[in-house]
Amino acid sequence: MNAFALIFFIATAAGIWAAPRKLAVILFLIGCCYMTVGQGLVIAELNLPIIRMLVIVGLLRLAIRGEKIAGGFNLMDKLMVLWACWLFFASFFHEWAPGSGPIYTCGVLLNTIGFYFMIRSFCLAPDELVDILTALCLILAPVAVFMFVEQALHWNVFSIFGGVPESPLFRNGRFRAQGPFNHAILAGTVGAACFPFAVAIWNRNRVAAIIGAISCLVMVFASASSGPIMSTGFAVLALCLWKCRPLVRFMQIAAVLIYLLLELVMNRPAYFLISSIDLTGASSAWHRSYLIQQTLRHLDEWWLFGTDRTVHWMPNQGRISDMHTDITNQYIAFGVAGGLVSVGLLIVMIWLTFRSVGRISARTEVSAQHQFVFWCMGSSLFALVASGVSVSYFGQSLFFFWFPIAAMGSFCMLGSAPSLADGDGWEVSNDEGSEELSEGYCR
Numbered sequence: 042m043n044a045f046a047l048i049f050f051i052a053t054a055a056g057i058w059a060a061p062r063k064l065a066v067i068l069f070l071i072g073c074c075y076m077t078v079g080q081g082l083v084i085a086e087l088n089l090p091i092i093r094m095l096v097i098v099g100l101l102r103l104a105i106r107g108e109k110i111a112g113g114f115n116l117m118d119k120l121m122v123l124w125a126c127w128l129f130f131a132s133f134f135h136e137w138a139p140g141s142g143p144i145y146t147c148g149v150l151l152n153t154i155g156f157y158f159m160i161r162s163f164c165l166a167p168d169e170l171v172d173i174l175t176a177l178c179l180i181l182a183p184v185a186v187f188m189f190v191e192q193a194l195h196w197n198v199f200s201i202f203g204g205v206p207e208s209p210l211f212r213n214g215r216f217r218a219q220g221p222f223n224h225a226i227l228a229g230t231v232g233a234a235c236f237p238f239a240v241a242i243w244n245r246n247r248v249a250a251i252i253g254a255i256s257c258l259v260m261v262f263a264s265a266s267s268g269p270i271m272s273t274g275f276a277v278l279a280l281c282l283w284k285c286r287p288l289v290r291f292m293q294i295a296a297v298l299i300y301l302l303l304e305l306v307m308n309r310p311a312y313f314l315i316s317s318i319d320l321t322g323a324s325s326a327w328h329r330s331y332l333i334q335q336t337l338r339h340l341d342e343w344w345l346f347g348t349d350r351t352v353h354w355m356p357n358q359g360r361i362s363d364m365h366t367d368i369t370n371q372y373i374a375f376g377v378a379g380g381l382v383s384v385g386l387l388i389v390m391i392w393l394t395f396r397s398v399g400r401i402s403a404r405t406e407v408s409a410q411h412q413f414v415f416w417c418m419g420s421s422l423f424a425l426v427a428s429g430v431s432v433s434y435f436g437q438s439l440f441f442f443w444f445p446i447a448a449m450g451s452f453c454m455l456g457s458a459p460s461l462a463d464g465d466g467w468e469v470s471n472d473e474g475s476e477e478l479s480e481g482y483c484r
Contacts, residue, residue: 042091046080046202050091054098062108062163067176069095069159073437074180077221079204086144092437093148096155103162104142110161111451117393118450122159124386125150131379134346140362141349144376147224154439160447167411170448174414175246180252181235184220185256188228188263191218217262223436224227229269230432231441232260234424236276244410266325267318272342279420279476283413286402310334328358329369329431336373344378371429371442391426394446395455415452418445 042050049072056068061208070241072095081090089097102108110118132146139145187198191209199221210217211226216467217225239253261269282289312334318476335354342348351365359367368374375383399418402412422445425434434442 042080042082046076046091049076050080050094051138054095057095057098058102060114062165063172065099065102066160066163066173067180069156070440071097071180073440074184075221077199077204078203078436084311086146088148093152096152096159099163100155101161103158108162111165115453117390117446117453118158118161118388120393121154121450124383124390125154127333127382127386128379131346131383136349138349140365148482149378152439152467153443157443157447157450160444161451164448164451165177167452168412170451171242171245171414174417175242175249177235178239178242178256181232181256181260182252184228185232185259185263187260188218188220191220192216192263192265192478203212204341212325215265219263220260222438224270225264226432226438227434227438229261229264230272230425230428230434231278231438232257232264233269233272233428234421234441236261236273237280237417237420237424238422240280241414268428268431271318271431272424275427276424279423280417283402283416286399286416288384289399312430326357326431328367331355331358332366332368332370332373333430336370336376343376343380347378347380347383349375351377369431370434371433374433390446393453394422394449397449401452406428415449418449421445422449428470433438 053068053072057065058067072092076091078090079094081088081092081094083089085341097426127144128150129146132141132143133145135141137144164173175286191197195206195216197205197209199205202221205219205221205223205331206249209219214295218450219225219228222231236254236257239250239257242253243250259275260272277292282292300311303314307313310330310333318326332355336343339348339351341356342350349364351368352360352363362430365377368377372384372387375387398415401407404412425442425445429442
């Protein structure tokens with residue numbers, strides 16, 4: 042850890058420890074966006090990047106101060122804990138080696154569970170969520186600027202922290218800017234997934250909304266990857282469905298029926314349509330379709346507890362180690378780590394999040410402004426979930442994947458809460474009032 046990174050960590054950690062709850066989340070997101078995973082400490086076999094240490098600081102704050110999660114322990118929290126327990130249990134059936142085994146899995150779960158419950162505890166009221174989204178739009182602005190510089194000058198400013206290359210990847214005639222993220226596709230996908238947040242705050246802070254929207258789009262196009270462009274399309278599509286949200290259920294059924302029809306009429310599996318997508322001339326979409334096919338063919342190897350070896354699935358394709366091929370699929374990655382149970386629990390949590398968004402949008406007691414904010418959270422998750430078919434989230438991007446799920450976990454019972462007077466309790470800004478409000482609809 043260099044001197045600047047140490048100062049950054051001390052300042053950010055102190056803020057997370059001492060700042061009001063809402064600011065604590067914002068400071069953590071600053072840590073995610075401005076620091077690479079290359080800075081941290083390695084103690085024996087323990088790898089502690091700065092971002093992971095910030096998670097630990099947040100959890101210590103919750104434990105020592107006795108700060109409770111919004112509305113108490115709910116179904117989403119139980120599923121989250123169950124998913125973590127299963128992954129930890131499954132890890133004992135993997136080799137104790139870098140990238141697998143219980144020690145590695147504990148690090149991954151610390152990041153995920155820690156961040157999830159930080160959001161659950163630090164975001165108690167809808168107005169606080171709006172303030173966090175506003176801050177995030179501003180936080181992304183410097184990242185977008187530096188990614189633009191990286192694209193123009195072919196030098197990554199964040200490389201001074203290590204963990205990312207100094208020169209951006211050059212592929213098929215295009216430079217791919219990645220900023221502080223582990224890969225250009227991840228950087229662009231984060232930008233695409235955050236675009237709905239800028240739309241969500243339009244009525245609250247138009248300056249921040251414009252800055253956020255421009256920043257997100259710059260991140261997408263600076264990444265020079267087809268995936269983030271598609272992610273932006275998914276996000277915009279979900280936002281447009283706001284006007285016809287009563288028809289979403291029928292659209293879902295129609296989408297399933299269309300996919301089944303394609304399975305009947307196509308010579309190859311319908312998921313090979315992914316291989317036809319190349320919006321930048323530098324895509325590897327065929328690899329992603331073939332990965333799904335090979336994963337299904339080798340189901341017997343990973344369905345129970347996952348597997349330590351996938352390199353033979355795609356021997357002529359890219360690999361990330363001597364044991365694993367390049368798993369460019371979020372769901373397959375969790376399957377490789379913990380089998381079908383891991384994937385199933387993840388899908389259930391995603392489904393519950395979307396169900397919460399749908400129910401809240403139908404509550405007449407909730408103001409239209411707040412309904413739309415929650416719809417934008419669902420739009421962000423939709424972009425991330427759809428993109429998960431072609432990208433595996435890791436590093437800082439994993440926090441952005443869990444952010445909508447965790448945030449909606451704090452409001453998951455609002456859709457089925459007792460009737461509230463129009464606007465009653467929604468303008469609460471103090472900690473005590475926010476906690477009381479959350480207790481009312483999240484229990």
